[in-house]
Amino acid sequence: MARALLLALDYGGTKHTAALLVPGERTWLAHGRVFSSPGADATCDQAAMLDLARRLLREHPGQLTAVGVSFGGPVDATRGVVRLSHHVPGWEETPLAARLQAELGAPVAVDNDANVAALGEWTFGAGQGCTSLLYVTVSTGIGGGWVLAGRIWGGADGMAGEIGHVVVRPGGVPCVCGKNGCLEAEACGWGIAAKARAWLEGGGERLKAGNRHPEADSGKQEAGTALLALAGGRSEAVTAQMVAQAAAEGDPLAQAVLDDAAEALGAGLGGAINLMNPERVVLGGGVTKAGERWWQIVRDTARRHALPQTRVEIVPAALGDDAPLWGAAALAQAL
Template sequence: MTQTHRLCPCVASLLYSSQTFGSKQLPVSNLILALDFGGTKFAAAVTDNRDSWIGKDLMPAPAPASAQADYAGMLAMARKLLAGRQAAAIGVSFGGPVDAARNTVILSHHVPGWEQVPLGEWLQRDLGAPAAIDNDANAGALGEYTYGAGQNCSSVFYITVSTGVGGGLVANGRVWHGANGMAGEIGHMQVDPAGPLCLCGKHGCVERLASGPYMAADARTQMTSGSALWVLCAGEAGQITGQLVAAAATRGDEVAIRLIERSATALGRGIGNTANIINPQRFVVGGGVTKAGSRWWQVLQAAARATALPEITIDIAPAQLIDDAPLWGAVALAKAVGTGHQP
């Protein structure tokens, strides 16, 4: 990254002096370890505060899935990156509900065993550095606010549209978690009460209509023989992914176009409703589905504008940090550890 980054107000001198965390005196270090427990892949990176990674690694999420396998895989990747060096602090983005105040994972919707796991304690025990944790949407919001498309904005609502749909709000340098730590859940805003059933039990949620896996699932049942979508998957419905739906839409496939436009409309309505309630300065949208093409973005903008009050300015920008937004948010979380304040 080459842009000038605005740091969180609480970074102080964490990276350049010896710090006491709890009862431990850490050695002088300027290394930050960032970890991202994603839905389908894990990422780990190390930075020395020079606005770029000095090391980064990726791995597929372990299969069969379990909290133990997830943690063991991430720990091994982190140790490999650190190569015997001591991190000053650790920041973590986790794909599921998190109690950020306690640095504890509440649960994972997709992987068993993560219920009430004190992940911050585990990491400090095994890597010898304090850790700060938040969910992936909040981490992504903090990353884009601090280092990406949200720079120079007083408030940013970040949305990731990929395996699911998540959201996070950062205002004046602080993540807004809400009374129960559940603020920002735009993915489960109901925009079509007569729509299909969502995993959460409601009908017509933004996530059910806009996310990649759900688009793919609907395409499998609606695909017609000989269509562009049928050709791309060689007639094998099980091979259809969200990316394949987007590719078929660019080839004029009617089913794919309808699903892409439905995705963008649902998210646009969610953005418009959120704008009516929160009125953030900017919405930043990232995730794999945002690569669906210009038509997706056009429909998104139009639906948001049609839903929001006319007095409200709708500013929607694509994420700058792309897949690294949660990792850079983890960096910002780690930098705040030494002050005892959440960003």
């Protein structure tokens, strides 16, 4: 009999990845990627992904037993229907699971990328061995997903895990969702960049008002100098990466902005811990590379916000950008 194969598919915003896994193994049998061409719609992307999957299956023969799919947008996981994509037109109400099942002849499970990434970390990454897990990706935006008792918890409308839009600072930084002081606006990449720009433009007063770690003021450098230099003198060009770099170089303004973002994240996580008491919190995404001080503030603040009887185990993600793909394999494995 032919060997069993699982197919994992990850539809990202601009790149789509497919991989084959032999059940029980921990390295991909095969792996491939295609990029969306500018102006591509849902039909193009589905055709490109199907071509890629068929090529992998042709080159690595076996019995396809199940397909798991991570999709970068809201999904009705129960029905296997993509609600929409925020990046690519034409995905509205696409019955992706049914279509793939018809094309590939195997059962298909679909869920959104944050949920699937959570399952990936739980099955193959930093969440192994725990019974409940909150996964949060702190990157351009903030997304999250829950694994409770070994299963994705998507909630009544597939929206669970949206910790990025929990308000942690009423009246704070305006968020893309229309509220102010959402965790995303206070702690993610664009939020960090926006706050740094505002503080640069507002000068010392803004820095003082927002700076919750006064020791950052006592540096020998003048606040903002290194950051502004990295941005070529134009505050509007500041990015979160520049903030992290300037902070590492000792710029007190950049450090204060980063500390402030870490503290907002810790507060949000502490609240989530009080609400759900997960055994572990796994943090992924680019902002988590901001250094040991950022991690320390996140953990200390979460500990201070969480009730003393709760566990506060906050660890870095292990799978990086591959978390959704590994999660898709885990979804397939569970079918």
